[in-house]
Amino acid sequence: MRLADALIAATAIEHGMPLLTGNLKHFLPVAELTVEAFVR
Numbered sequence: 001m002r003l004a005d006a007l008i009a010a011t012a013i014e015h016g017m018p019l020l021t022g023n024l025k026h027f028l029p030v031a032e033l034t035v036e037a038f039v040r
Contacts, residue, residue, distance in 0.1 A: 009033050
């Protein structure tokens with residue numbers, strides 16, 4: 001995971017919010033994070 005993705009994930013976790021992303025593979029390894037797929 002790159003630094004920018006880690007900061008985005010940490011911010012979502014800290015605020016108790018899900019993360020909406022078009023690139024699930026970057027964030028799925030973070031167990032504490034709720035990830036939702038963005039689909040157009």
